Amino acid sequence: MLESIDLLKIFIFALMGGYATFLANKAIAVYHDGLRPIMPEFMNGNMSRKELAGVSFAISIGFITGFALPISIATGIIVIHIILLTADFIGVSIANTKVSVAIGAIYGGSITLVLDAVIKSFEYLPVNFLDALSAVGMPVIYAFVAFPAVTVAYQFGVRKGVYTLIASLAGQIAIEAINPILIVGEEVSLSPQGIALLVGMTFLLTYAAKDKSVGIDIENSVFEDNIQRIKGNAKYLIPMGALLAVAANYQWIAGEPIAGSLLGQDKLVSAAIVAIVQALAFMPLIVTTSMISGVYGTNGWCDWLLGAGYLAPNPIVAAGAGAALMGVEVKSLGGIGRTLHRFPALKESGDNIRTAMTGILEIALLVGGVYAANDIWEGVGMFAVVSLYILNEIAGRPVMKMAAAPLGAIIVGIAANIAAILGLITVA
Secondary structure, eight states: HHHHHHHHHHHHHHHHHHHHHHHHTTTSEOTTTTTTHHHHHHHTTTHHHHHHHHHHHHHHHHHHIIHHHHHHHHHHSSETTHHHHHHHHHHHHHOOOOHHHHHHHHHHHHHHHHHHHHHHHHGGGGSHHHHHHHHHHHHHHHHHHHHHHHHHHHHHHHHHHHHHHHHHHHHHHHHHHHOOOOEEEEEEEOOHHHHHHHHHHHHHHHHHOOOOOOOOOOOOOHHHHHHHHHTHHHHHHHHEEEEEEEEHHHTTTSSSSSHHHHTTTTOOHHHHHHHHHHHHHHHHHHHHHHHHHHOETSSSTHHHHHHHHSSSSHHHHHHHHHHHHHHHHHTTHHHHHHHHHOOOHHHHHHHHHHHHHHHHHHHHHHHHHHHHEEEEHHEEEEEHHHHHHHHHHHHTTTSOOOHOOOOOOHHHHHHHHHHHTTTSSSSO
């Protein structure tokens, strides 16, 4: 059974890599939000394919090597950037569609083998630090519920942020006190973190709805050609939604570290909630850049497609849900664009959610990285990760801030194994 699942995993990721490459090659969709606005320059002949490929590589390589890769190893869940950012680069680099798709498919299938092999190889090390490394994501599981309060503080002031935080904490404590509850004679344990998050999001949406800021109406004609181009490509975008949801249903992928950490702890509902909130955070950015460029996002409104996959009872239902949601996105593109321009508080909330989540992740992953490294090599691990983190800051962050500590913990694990081989430390 395990071998068949592994083969299925390779097949699904090969499809995902090849199909995402096809979408980029045909300028139908790209994953990187920074690449999307410059695609018209290439499509209009003002930028060569070589120049576009250079931009794609420059803005993506840091996310792949310094963000997605160390966190994927730490959690055991593939962060989607590894697949889709590389698909962007392959798709825009190679003119021949068949060749680029073939390379994208080979990459998608092989990266799963490589990551699985790396994780399994931990068993043969003198110091198996895989279990300790899983602690990297532990603070994330508990800290992520604070981001609605932080978002409210950014947008509506610290006082309202404190109110939101208190309400979120009250919701979490209340659920912890009453769990488990009886539903139709069955004991059910609600997620305290999930309830706290929902309480916080309710406060955020309430404050945003009461905001009296008035935006501007935009005429459909301004972006009509681009909107119609995307709608015309719906038949190509919908299968991608299905593929992403299926991979999520098997718990193979995450859109970012929070969901990855939650999946690593089998907290599916909480991971789905985070994925849906991610969609709220990124929807304004995806919609705006899509209307400007005529090129859509490979994974749509970020992660709610994955959230649907996490919650679906089986892969078939997940595929249907992912396809349907991608269709809803494309169908509603023009209307949502007008709404965002008319009510700027909603767009601002999306921006602030992203800022809040990034700040919380940076702190939580720093704590997790230090904790994991100290568990791997007591004393030395803590010293090493803190030192490497600060040196990374001084060097201008060659490694993304939120990935610096997880990568530092991996380095400590490698160093501990070298020390064990040389007889410098004793393996328990």
